[in-house]
Amino acid sequence: MHIITVGLSHKTAPVELRELLAVPDSRMGEALKRLMTYSGVKEGMLLQTCNRVEVYAVVDQVESGFSAVQEFLVNSHLSLSAEQLLPHLYWYSGDRTIAHLFRVTASLDSMVVGEPQILGQVKDAFRSALTHNTSGVILNKLVQKAISVAKRVRSETRIAENAVSVSYAAVELAKKVFGNLSARTVMLVGAGEMAKLAAKHLINHGVRQVLLTTRDPVRARTMADRFQGSPIPFEEFRSEMAKADIVICSTGASHYLISAEDVQRAVRERMNRPIFLIDVSVPRNIDPAVREVDNAFLFDIDDLEMHVEQNREERRAESVKAEAIAQEEVAVIQKWLQTLVATPTIVALRKRAEDIKQAELDKALGRLSTLSDQDRETIEGLASSIVNKLIHGSVVTLKSVAQSSNGAIYIDAARRFYDLDSGEEASEEDDQLSSSSVASETVKSASDQKNVQHVDKPKFSHEAKG
Amino acid sequence: MTVVFFQLTLGLYFLGTVMFLVCLDRRSEVLSKIALGLAGLGFFTHTIALAFQLLSGDDLKWVTFHKAMSFFSWSLVLVFLVVAIRQHLYVLGSFILPLAFLSLVSTAILPTEAPVLHPMFQAVWVHVTLSMLGTVGFAVAFVAGLMYLMQERLLKSKQFNVLYFKLPPLDFLDKLNQRSILLGFPFLTLGILTGAISAQITLGAYLSWNPEQTWAVVTWVFYLFVLMGRVTVGWRAKKAAYLTIVGFAGVLLTFLGVILKSSGVSVS
Numbered sequence: 109m110h111i112i113t114v115g116l117s118h119k120t121a122p123v124e125l126r127e128l129l130a131v132p133d134s135r136m137g138e139a140l141k142r143l144m145t146y147s148g149v150k151e152g153m154l155l156q157t158c159n160r161v162e163v164y165a166v167v168d169q170v171e172s173g174f175s176a177v178q179e180f181l182v183n184s185h186l187s188l189s190a191e192q193l194l195p196h197l198y199w200y201s202g203d204r205t206i207a208h209l210f211r212v213t214a215s216l217d218s219m220v221v222g223e224p225q226i227l228g229q230v231k232d233a234f235r236s237a238l239t240h241n242t243s244g245v246i247l248n249k250l251v252q253k254a255i256s257v258a259k260r261v262r263s264e265t266r267i268a269e270n271a272v273s274v275s276y277a278a279v280e281l282a283k284k285v286f287g288n289l290s291a292r293t294v295m296l297v298g299a300g301e302m303a304k305l306a307a308k309h310l311i312n313h314g315v316r317q318v319l320l321t322t323r324d325p326v327r328a329r330t331m332a333d334r335f336q337g338s339p340i341p342f343e344e345f346r347s348e349m350a351k352a353d354i355v356i357c358s359t360g361a362s363h364y365l366i367s368a369e370d371v372q373r374a375v376r377e378r379m380n381r382p383i384f385l386i387d388v389s390v391p392r393n394i395d396p397a398v399r400e401v402d403n404a405f406l407f408d409i410d411d412l413e414m415h416v417e418q419n420r421e422e423r424r425a426e427s428v429k430a431e432a433i434a435q436e437e438v439a440v441i442q443k444w445l446q447t448l449v450a451t452p453t454i455v456a457l458r459k460r461a462e463d464i465k466q467a468e469l470d471k472a473l474g475r476l477s478t479l480s481d482q483d484r485e486t487i488e489g490l491a492s493s494i495v496n497k498l499i500h501g502s503v504v505t506l507k508s509v510a511q512s513s514n515g516a517i518y519i520d521a522a523r524r525f526y527d528l529d530s531g532e533e534a535s536e537e538d539d540q541l542s543s544s545s546v547a548s549e550t551v552k553s554a555s556d557q558k559n560v561q562h563v564d565k566p567k568f569s570h571e572a573k574g
Numbered sequence: 575m576t577v578v579f580f581q582l583t584l585g586l587y588f589l590g591t592v593m594f595l596v597c598l599d600r601r602s603e604v605l606s607k608i609a610l611g612l613a614g615l616g617f618f619t620h621t622i623a624l625a626f627q628l629l630s631g632d633d634l635k636w637v638t639f640h641k642a643m644s645f646f647s648w649s650l651v652l653v654f655l656v657v658a659i660r661q662h663l664y665v666l667g668s669f670i671l672p673l674a675f676l677s678l679v680s681t682a683i684l685p686t687e688a689p690v691l692h693p694m695f696q697a698v699w700v701h702v703t704l705s706m707l708g709t710v711g712f713a714v715a716f717v718a719g720l721m722y723l724m725q726e727r728l729l730k731s732k733q734f735n736v737l738y739f740k741l742p743p744l745d746f747l748d749k750l751n752q753r754s755i756l757l758g759f760p761f762l763t764l765g766i767l768t769g770a771i772s773a774q775i776t777l778g779a780y781l782s783w784n785p786e787q788t789w790a791v792v793t794w795v796f797y798l799f800v801l802m803g804r805v806t807v808g809w810r811a812k813k814a815a816y817l818t819i820v821g822f823a824g825v826l827l828t829f830l831g832v833i834l835k836s837s838g839v840s841v842s
Binding site: 281283284285286287288376378379380381382399402403405407411414415418422425 | 734
């Protein structure tokens with residue numbers, strides 16, 4: 109049983125080629141089934157994003173597995189030839205596959221390192237594999253581990269903390285002014301796409317109230333519904349500006365809508381509480397003279413770009429820490445994989461049975477101190493024979509199925525039934541692995557709300573994917 | 575023994591200060607943690623030194639300028655360690671530790687073993703301790719104001735450099751500024767009251783308008799205005815930052831008054 113991956117990414121292949129290999133969601137099941145028809149392929153998962161297409165598979169033999177997956181990829185598009193594809197592929201097996209999957213899921217291999225989308229995409233790929241029953245014990249464990257590694261990387265490093273996109277940079281900057289955004293009010297002036305994205309991010313970060321205004325009152329109302337905000341008549345927004353901590357301006361107007369005097373007045377009304385303005389409109393809608401107003405912080409689209417650029421460097425530094433975490437976790441999963449070979453499991457099972465027998469015997473014989481040696485022997489013999497008969501069937505089954513395609517499932521099951529891993533692994537992962545259908549639920553519930561939103565709303569994708 | 579620990583403390587604060595200043599330009603958190611460790615170690619030796627001094631049977635306790643400054647430095651580091659560790663805000667050390675170090679150095683340089691106030695009034699150390707605690711509050715407010723102005727400038731000029739990433743949000747700094755003053759003010763008030771009482775006992779007058787007393791009163795009135803101004807006319811954010819920096823200058827002048835007085839320039 110070996111775990112391998114074959115694929116290509118933005119680092120090895122041009123976008124034209126990646127496009128050819130991409131399988132539409134509707135035909136994912138078909139593709140996975142085709143993958144499983146190759147001999148020696150036990151489990152399979154197809155991960156695809158706009159930056160990569162990768163096949164993860166559990167196979168009998170590494171070499172034949174490589175060629176099977178390679179053939180699968182070549183055959184995935186009629187116009188594709190092996191000569192065309194081969195120079196762009198990478199092949200990993202064993203540890204390197206695991207490390208690769210962990211790095212990919214933790215967004216260390218992404219074009220924009222630290223971007224949050226990849227995690228959702230891995231979850232999608234895993235869900236497809238579960239739905240079509242192409243994922244088994246090993247892939248389940250591996251992918252779930254990869255997801256938890258990604259979360260660990262996120263919480264223990266600042267790799268994902270920094271802005272990935274221009275609209276998110278607005279959130280970062282707002283946080284540098286206000287710290288916590290939870291009691292803040294944001295005002296949207298105009299309905300530009302970027303402004304809506306920024307507003308969405310701000311709401312995700314807890315902004316309490318949304319005020320919005322557009323020239324078109326109907327549009328203002330639909331937007332108010334979308335953001336659960338309160339519309340303000342366009343003519344009055346300047347006088348209402350003092351209520352807003354954050355103002356995002358994005359209209360099609362060709363002149364300045366907000367002057368330095370407007371902001372000055374708002375700041376005065378706010379008793380010098382800082383006000384944060386973002387102008388994402390081109391041409392600009394907020395007079396650059398606002399920069400001179402005390403306690404007002406104005407950022408235009410170029411400033412936001414610059415912030416993103418700075419963050420890229422910061423992320424590179426953090427990725428070193430993240431790599432170390434990924435490596436650490438590879439060692440953990442490797443240990444688990446080793447237990448899936450039959451022999452250590454049989455040994456552990458025998459030892460467990462022996463331990464229980466011995467412990468119970470000691471207890472019982474301790475109480476029956478008056479027994480003769482012969483009686484003792486009879487009792488010991490009785491205990492041994494019960495224990496041996498009880499585990500005999502399991503041992504025989506393990507030996508016979510170990511090499512079959514379901515071997516890993518049996519071995520894993522035996523380890524659970526007899527509690528052979530107690531104290532070694534955190535139980536959370538065991539819970540997740542109970543069965544394929546349950547696992548599919550787990551993935552869904554385990555993913556936090558924000559990620560689900562990222563996945564569900566394709567609108568976010570164009571930025572992060574680039 | 576006390577002297578050895580003081581020198582040790584001085585050395586540790588110095589190393590910590592240097593480390594923290596180096597950290598300003600580095601992303602690495604390891605350096606900051608080392609610097610924090612040095613500060614912590616310095617605080618430890620400082621505590622021992624102060625304890626020795628207390629136990630040595632010195633009745634006057636904090637009454638000399640030397641000891642008062644040492645106590646000030648010690649409290650400042652204590653406040654810093656608490657805030658830095660709880661808020662995970664190591665960058666504070668780059669600002670507070672130099673201040674603590676300089677205060678401690680001043681005790682080594684200035685020839686001020688003479689008592690600040692007439693030792694006849696034994697409880698004079700209460701006055702000194704309270705005033706020093708008030709001063710710690712204003713020192714933290716001063717540092718918060720300084721950091722506020724720096725972060726404000728970085729944001730305004732769009733310099734998203736290492737310092738920008740390290741400095742906390744403006745709102746946090748503004749709140750730190752306000753809270754430090756709010757905490758420091760009652761201590762200063764009590765410090766001034768006890769000072770007036772001890773002056774009455776030792777000099778026969780509550781207020782004799784010597785430089786020290788004058789500046790203490792001016793400082794007190796100033797901070798009162800700063801606190802009230804925030805609520806009434808919006809003296810917050812940048813304005814509050816400027817005001818607390820000015821206010822701290824007043825505090826330093828008060829100290830100067832004390833030094834002048836205790837070196838015999840003024841009435842004693």
